[in-house]
Amino acid sequence: MKILRAALCVLVAFAVLAHGAVEVWSESIAEIAAGLLLAFWLILALFNRVPEIRWNPLNWPLLTFLSIGLVQLLVGSTAYPFLTRTELLRAATCWIVFFLATQAFRTRGELQMLAWFLVLFCFAISLFAIVQYFTSGDELYWFRHVTAGIKPFGPYVNRNHFGGFIELTLPIGLAMLMLRGVRRDQMPFLAVLTIVPISAVVLSGSRGGIIGVAVEIFLLMAFRLSTKGAEKIRLTPIAAVIAATVLLIGWVGVSNAMARFFPGDANGVSFARRASMVRGAVDVFLAHPFSGSGLGTIVAVYPRYETMYDGKLVDHVHNDYAEALAETGILGAACGVLFLFLLFRDGRKNVAADQGQFSRALHCGAIAAVVGLLLHSFVDFNLHIFSNAMLFLVQAFLVTSPPVPSGASVRGADSSVSFAPEMGTGSESRRRRRRR
Secondary structure: OOHHHHHHHHHHHHHHHOOOOOOOHHHHHHHHHHHHHHHHHHHHOOOOOOOOOOOOHHHHHHHHHHHHHHHHHHHHHOOOOOHHHHHHHHHHHHHHHHHHHHHHHOOHHHHHHHHHHHHHHHHHHHHHHHHHHHHHEEEOOEEEEOOOOOOOOOOOOOOHHHHHHHHHHHHHHHHHOOOOOOHHHHHHHHHHHHHHHHHHHHHHHHHHHHHHHHHHHHHHHHHHHHHHHHOOOOOHHHHHHHHHHHHHHHOOOOOHHHHHOOOOOOOOHHHHHHHHHHHHHHHHHHHHHOOOOOOOOOOHHHHOOOOEEEOOOOOOOOOOHHHHHHHHHHHHHHHHHHHHHHHHHHHHHHHHHHOHHHHHHHHHHHHHHHHHHHHHHOOOOOOOOOOHHHHHHHHHHOOOOOOOOOEEEEEEEOOOOOOOOOOOOOHHHHHHHHHO
């Protein structure tokens, strides 16, 4: 299983570094790699080299959503079968990553490994993005030119998708910092790892990303205030992180990002244009209310329902919810509602459960991550970016991974993910030793 865990991290890292895996070559590599990993896991399972299969409740809406696309192909209700097959492959790959993450990351040590991977990877990509911004202009990796008018950032062609990446990876580190999910001597190091990504998302100029990260920070602060002993919060470390972040943002430059929030900014897609695309997607839904026009077909059917033509191709409508409704109809909407219900039901239960500090920080950070991206999805299409869709489902897995009380069996009979005894503060550890 160590190989499987490492391979999953490499797959996610590859998808991010390959411009979000939005090109045919990178999509194909990601799909083939996911299929090979699933085959590898099946071989391990057949030879009894893995523990029991763990079934996450989110599998039901996810597999049902995949079934909708499959039925659209079989009965011929999709407007463009090739596009539906392509989108179905992407969705199936994301589900494989979700399913294998559920099987591979079980113990507290394994989940710590995943958490630190997300924190360090977020920092590394953010640092690379800042360096590239000041040394490369509008080129990716200093040599790949992009279409005129597009503002790339980091490895992403679209700065808003970089913002989505930060929304999905930053909250784990912030939660461990705010909720004391790591040892005290690790706090300064973790603070540095979280300051740089916040500065990077501001520098990127992604309005959705900046607002999403701000919402995530306030949500984590609310989690911190709601925990027991919140009255004993030491504000000095948090204040130091905020002050350092403000200074770094001011140093790297924030004027361009702030200008994006004022009328007259000519960069990007205007709010009027986004609203017109949503109206067009609603018209597509009204024309195909039950099962939609077909998974992945919005680019083909949208021109007929265009309400504000500007001469540009609309491959996504800058609203994940409207696009899903147009492509999968009421059936897809029902799957989405069930997914969100199960996600937040289990997330609420897990945050309130009796658990250690790292476990609580992991759940709170994952909830903040999915909330941030779900808000951003009202004005963008991050869930249609391969790498960000994978990361979103990894965070959904962490949200619904139920903790167990300290001291319980890590490999128990329960089919849910378990944590080993949690790390607490020094006084908590001494009390635990005295009880034993």
